[in-house]
Amino acid sequence: MVELQTVELNAVFHALGDVTRRQMLRELADGERTVGQLAEPYEISLAAASKHIKVLETAGLIRREVRGRTHVCRLDPGPLASAHQWLVFYERFWTGRLDVLERLLRAEDTEDPTETNGDEE
Amino acid sequence: MVELQTVELNAVFHALGDVTRRQMLRELADGERTVGQLAEPYEISLAAASKHIKVLETAGLIRREVRGRTHVCRLDPGPLASAHQWLVFYERFWTGRLDVLERLLRAEDTEDPTETNGDEE
């Protein structure tokens, strides 16, 4: 189950509050990247990029594997799921899909057996 | 359609990166609250709470209506929807629902006309 601890959420949302870091995550969504590869698109110094990566890492959003002299990063979706989960609480405020909720609450008779529940962690 | 501008997302995620502000949003999910009401649960000064509220406001997460000498705040879910939308991109990394994606990509023949697409804004 998703824990949603305030400490974690603070770090996660803070990490997401920066374009550079969000773009780095987008990059990592396509696969593993080294620190150098992640830093390359930006005009900042490698040290600055390294700091961004550390922020992502301490927020738990990425994992790092030291492979020889290079550090290979990959996405860790867990914290993103927590953030998503937090936001889901407010989903009713922007969707008109209360009908869907209602449909889920009753009516097990019409459910599709291929995929019923995929939201727990 | 959700714009997902970097400026907006920066402000939104930054605003969400603080427990106090997240709790204020939770409070506002139950209805309108004055600045004083929002500040009351916390041991910080009213001025500090006022700053938090301003952060939420400039991020577009809340709207303020000056009613006499009190300022009444209410939730504006739009930016939350943007943040949610941004996170949805990564949903495939924590759910095993690739089959659903696959089903959407091909097979228009099997689609259910009652609820097909509700994610655009």
Place this chain on the structure above:
DNA sequence: CTTTTATTCAACCATATGGTTGACTGACCG
């Protein structure tokens, strides 16, 4: 009109953030 009440504003403070540069550590190369 004077006093509360609700809230912001301004000045200030400590710490965090994001950036820089230069030195340092380790791994690979010749």
Place this chain on the structure above:
DNA sequence: CGGTCAGTCAACCATATGGTTGAATAAAAG
């Protein structure tokens, strides 16, 4: 071994953040 490459670390800087207190504004109450 000596050089280069990948990346971190440390010191430093400017600005932002979150908090404080005290004064200012403006509406309601007496």
